[in-house]
Amino acid sequence: MTTLQTAQAGQTDATVPTASGRPGPGAAARAARRLVGGSTRLVLLVVAMFWLLPTVGLLLSSLRGPLDIGSSGWWTVLTKPAQLTLHNYTSLLDDPTITHSFLNSLLITVPATLLVVVVGSLAGYVFAWVEFPGRDWVFLLIVGLLVVPLQVALVPITSLFGDLGIFGSIVGVVLFHVAFGLPFAIFLLRNFFAGIPRELLEAARLDGAGELWLFVRVVVPLGGPAIASLGIFQFLWVWNDMLVALIFADADSAPLTVALQQQTRQFGTNIDVLSSGAFLSMIIPLVVFFAFQRQFVSGVMAGALK
Known part of the structure; x- marks a missing residue:
């Protein structure tokens, strides 16, 4: 077989010429197209x-x-x-301990999420587009904090909060979640904001825009998917947390997860209370996720493509 015949055979295996003379999709593309058929959707539906x-x-x-x-x-x-x-839910909602702990969960989760999103967005923009001495070293230090487990900080933070007089309060729980949520937030948003075209920001600066105007009018709208993804991650982490609240919250500031844990300890066989309380604790994260599902998927896909 000559070299020309070998090349033609290889072309036949890889692509199929179309009527316009352009090569058609290869074998890999055709196989991928078949996988997106009804059988694949059926398998995904079963999963x-x-x-x-x-x-x-x-x-x-x-x-x-x-x-x-x-x-x-x-x-x-x-x-x-x-x-x-609905008797389980009526009995559960008539319990003042459960209703108070549900309110505490909201008072802890909402501020901890908003603070991480706002501060992380500002810091991510600064590390991405603002020049200052030692910027890269500070960013490397923040990235290094990602590998620090929160269990290491429980004892020293407990002593610090005791000296400040906020141990056992909602403020202490919120500050702990914010401190450990910021490194990931800054890392995620800095990498996303760095992908914004420099020409776009330079054109806005030539028109007289300041850094705050750039952040609010240009960076935040373009980084909406990433910010929404961060907000969902932070909300789910704080809402489902029990370790931090179990240590830093007292009986008056305990969230729903701690209240359910105490119900387990007091009424180990009361499965009707635990099942309704567990579903009540799960329904809020589900509502938040499905409400921002489109932004979440867009942010994850954009991060994957970058």
Whole structure:
């Protein structure tokens, strides 16, 4: 076989010439196109159903009475829907400890998320586009803080908060979450903001825009997906946290996770209270995630492409 014949054979294996003379999609492209068919969607649908199965089971268990929970599994609701009742939730919401801890969760999570997003966005912009001495070394120090586990800081921060008089308060829990959320926030947003075209910022500066105007009018709109992704990550981390709240919060400032843990300790067999409380604790993060799902996916995909 000559060299020309070998090249033609290789071209036949890799691409298929079209009527216009241009090579068509190769074997890899055709295989990828077949994978995006109905069979793949069916497999993904089955995987999603299995992934949601524990959530559905928890929801149905929270709508059953204690006798039904102790005698049969949650799947019996499919054949006996008369088991469903809202009594567990009414009893749970009538408990002042649960309602107060739910309010504490909001008072801890919302400020901790907003502070991390705002301060992280400002710092990310500064490290990306503002020149100052030692900028790269300070950024490397912040990146190094990502590998520091929060368990290392529990004892010294406890002593510090005790000296400041904020140990056992909501303020102390919020400050701890902000301190450990900022390194990741600065790292994420700095890398995203650095991908903004320099020409765009220079053109705005030539028009007389200041740094604050650039940040608010140019950088924040372009970095919206990344900022939304950071907000979701921070909200989920703080809302589901129990270790930090268990150490730094007292009985009056304990969030919902700590209140449920105390219910487990006091009523170990009271599964109706635990199931409804666990689903109540899970529904808020689900609402936040689905509300910002589009921005979250856009931010993750943009970070992957960068």
